[in-house]
Amino acid sequence: MSTTPPAAYRPTDRTVPTRSRERASYDREVVHSVLDAGYVCHLGFIRDGRPVVLPTLYARVGEQVYVHGSTGSRPLRTAGRAGDAGMPVCLTVTHVDGLVLARSAFHHSINYRSAVLHGDAYAVTDHDERTMALDRIVDHIVPGRADDSRRANAKELARTAVLRLAIEEVSVKTRTGGPEDEPEDLELPYWTGVVPVAPVYGPPVPAGDLAPGIAPPGYLPAG
Template sequence: MSTTTPAAYRPTDRTVPTRSRERATYDREAVHSVLDAGYVCHLGFVRDGRPVVLPTLYARVGEQLYVHGSTGSRPLRTTGRHEDTGLPVCLTVTHVDGLVLARSAFHHSINYRSAVVHGDAYPVTDPGERTRALDAIVDHVLPGRSADSRRANAKELAKTAVIRLAIEEVSVKARTGGPNDEPEDLELPYWTGVVPVAPAYGAPVPADDLAPGIETPGYLPAG
């Protein structure tokens, strides 16, 4: 029996878009690249019959996504009640790469990449897995930071919960390129094109109480 990981995830009814299906991909590397490039995800679930969507930090470790938060937060408390069956969730990550300005208001758009993951989230209770997950979340924001900071102590860990979501039912959708104006609009006297959007990092600003002699770590962006 082959143990080779498939190059793509299997499409499902929930991951096939109803519009612009040609923009969707299930390629494993494409999915991982969108997830790995983000800092904040939006976690959606149902609580007391009402939808809830919360922004939070996350990290990917192999084929698992880890999300952390306070033990008093709603999704973490709700997940704890679904330790055996899992809490149905939808997790999304989106990047804006450009503002697409067309001649017509209707055809204005954005260039983007987005990943949508469906599945059941489970609480992470194993101490070793929790430690690895929390380290991964810190390093996802800035690689190398977890080894260059104090790990959470017992009191802090008691206030922190982690949930795990397998990357199985997932798709990426993206738009690239310029405006798609109607032929009859091509002679209109309006500027048209794309305004690129990209993250920018400033020079690190040391804390007011940083001890003298501590240099800026090499893993920080130069700005």
């Protein structure tokens, strides 16, 4: 019996957009690529009957997303008490790839890639899994860094919490291309086009207390 996962995730009522459905994708590789390209996610949950959204670090490991936080954080404490039921959450990751400037104000837009995950998050309590997840989060931000730094000690681990969310109910929505002006606006005398947006890494800046002779590691961007 094959254990190869299907090429696409199954659409649900929560993952099918009500507008611009042609921009949605459930392709597994596309979903993974959008998640892997980011560092910060926004985690939405209900607290005291009201919606709350918090930014935090994350990493994808196979078909799971691990989210980093503090044991003093309300959602992480809530997830720890949720038991088998987990804590209902919505996790989003968004990349802006371009500013789309149209002739009309209405048709201004952005080119983007956005992943939205729904599901139940669980507090990771197993020591080995939690250590693995924290290493992967560090390496997700700077590949190779986990082995090139002191890992958290027992006191630090006690202050650190991790949530696990399975990638099951998920969709990606993207926009690419140029402006989409109305035919009657094509002769208007306004510049129109796309301003590309991309992250830029500068040269590493050493800490003020860095010991002399320690050079930047090779895995850091040269800037």
